[in-house]
Amino acid sequence: MAGLLSISIPAAADDIIKVVASFSILGDMVRQVTGNLAEVTTIVGPDADAHVYTPNAADAKSVANADVIFVNGLGFETWSQTLIETSSSKAKVFVATDGITPLKVDGEIDPHAWNSLVNGMQYVANIAVSMAEINPINAVAYKANARAYNRRLKDLNNRAIDQLERLTTGQRIVVTSHDAFGYLATAYGLTFLAPVGIDTDGEPSARDLSKLIDHLKAVGAGALFTENITSPSLIEQIARETGIKIGGRLYSDALSTRGGPATTYEKLIEHNLRVLIKALSSRS
Template sequence: MKLINSFYAGIASAALALVAGPALAHDVKIVASFSILGDMVEEVVGDMAEVTTIVGPDADAHVYQPSVADARAVAEADVVFVNGLGFETWSDTLIAESGTKAVVHVATEGVTPVMVDGTADPHAWNSLSNGVIYVTNVAAAMKEAMPDHAADIDANAQAYIAKLKALDAETKAKLAGLPAERRTVVTAHDAFGYLADAYGMNFLAPVGIDTEAEPSAKELAELIDQIKSAGAAALFVENITSPALVKQVADETGLEIGGRLFSDALSERGGPATSYLTMFQHNLGTLLEALDKAPAS
């Protein structure tokens, strides 16, 4: 994705505004690339540091175009966290052109990627065991950046990891009871491969792992045939994508739309998925409610 010239100019201005010198621990500025990762970082650092998120709630990081304000935030940051695995196609340019002196950390370091047509699926957070890896990486980075707060950071991380592991066990237990004919569902784009692998589900989608790639008429027809032959039990829209394709699939297959899943971003304040934990709980509840209502094949 190419960034426009005015954006480069804005980045240059932000870089000139960068204030050199080490920050005090309570003044440490952290930038996270998108809302789910930002929430994880906030859980780990608590009120010990300032966290800025570039791609906010209900926004699509795949097609995001950074602003001058984003460049300024990165330029002034002490620590930057990105997802990696090709998720933020814009991040390398943003970081390089900002002139930031921040230490950049990839939150998916150590994750075993799911491969889709030879490409790493970046949506690793959709497995809670991977969520533990994210949090462990964030905690390690922040203990290095804020050594005087290492004990508090570690305590926050361990408490958070305990919650993630408990929800992981709950998710496995609840999904284990689904019969085979109710384990195939359809979503707007291919964001749930890690959830499928972790919990024994099968997800089909009209759009691949990158929301920019629209399916051709032939590809959509082939997917509809696959959905019919696989006996998909439910169909879901997502918070970051247009529901138009999903509605078309619903019309063609007769499947009812079972609700909205949160795939790549949290919900706005007041929504059902304002944190990583509540997002996963919402998605689990929405899946189970729809699949419980699905007619037996």
């Protein structure tokens, strides 16, 4: 899809707002809203796992120098509060998921709210309002950029609904490495199963993995998918033991590196939907 033609107002280098975003997906959303009206730094970069990330000295320096910090919230960045406090940052901290009703998995809040495009549009609106609060002189530009961006996300969501509603019941079961796609499942009437829970910091017990494999042997699944932030070994094992095909690689908690298929949030969602639809539709 065409890139965002953001509204920008020239500013002196010293006047540029310094923004830190906790992870790559959120960082891209901020860039789409701010255009060249902010200098955006991301803590957890592409293809990296924010669940298990350990901040370093460069991260502390970025946070200390920031005017604004955006975090996902919902327990996603367990390290963020300590990083902000130890860096003695004076930045205003905003939670991008404000106003979003979280899902729960086994009693735990699921932080992966961006995997619903409707939620993604709420992130964008929150970013625009937050930036307008910090930098009122550019409020009109931020909000115009956000509206244009959200129109594209809304169009993508409508196309996804149209394509996914054609899937049969048997094509709607998906297996991924960890439980990151609950919001996408809820949005489009899919069922996602995973050997690992909402946090990647752990391994399934042999008993739990065996139960999942037995379940899949009994009921089947549309396809298995690896993820960019986790080892493919568990999914490969499940594929060997069930005979279910691996349908591709999904981008769950991070963008791809430059040259990859998911270098922006919009491209990430487009890629994931395209890979899902292709693999699931091919299952009879």
